[in-house]
Amino acid sequence: MATSLVAKVLGKSGRFAKEEVSTVLENLSQKIDEVKGEVNNVIQKQYKEFLAVYADTGELMSRAQHVTEEMQLLEDRIENELLHQVKSATSEQRELSSRLETSEAKVELLRLLCKNSQGMQGAQTLWYSTGVTVIV
Known part of the structure; x- marks a missing residue:
């Protein structure tokens, strides 16, 4: 069977296209896996930083509550002591x-x-100067 030149060219070009698409898909798959790995690393790094900040924040909140x-x-204490002192001072x-x-009042009475x-x-x-005798 004689295959025509056009059929041979189309057959080879189909294989090339198929092989080329397969290679491109493999490259893209590798790139996707690399990006996924980088994204995973970034997320894990940020999560570790978040955990440290979260722990620090919890400690700060505890200290702030204590203060x-x-x-x-x-x-x-001041209010109770001051109220007692104020009441005592007022009385x-x-x-x-x-x-x-x-x-x-006594001084005024003494003055009078x-x-x-x-x-x-x-x-x-x-x-006495007028010669009147007064008996008191």
Whole structure:
């Protein structure tokens, strides 16, 4: 059987095309596998970095919570002590104010008594100089 030249050319070109496509597919498959490997390496590297950051963040959150609790305890302690001191100081201030008012009243009374005494001495001097006898 005689095959025509056109049939031979088409047959060979079909094989070449088939072999060429097969080679291209193998090359692409290799490139895909390389890219997949690189992507996997990048993802694993980023995951390791994420785990380190996550662990650090957890530790920082724990430390921040501890500091917050300490601050709250200190705030409560200060508030309780200050409230006690303020109440004590307020009651002491009231007592001192009351004593001061009492002392001021006594001083005013003494001032009035002194003024009265001076007035009586003046009157007595006046009566003695006029010759009037006053019995007190």
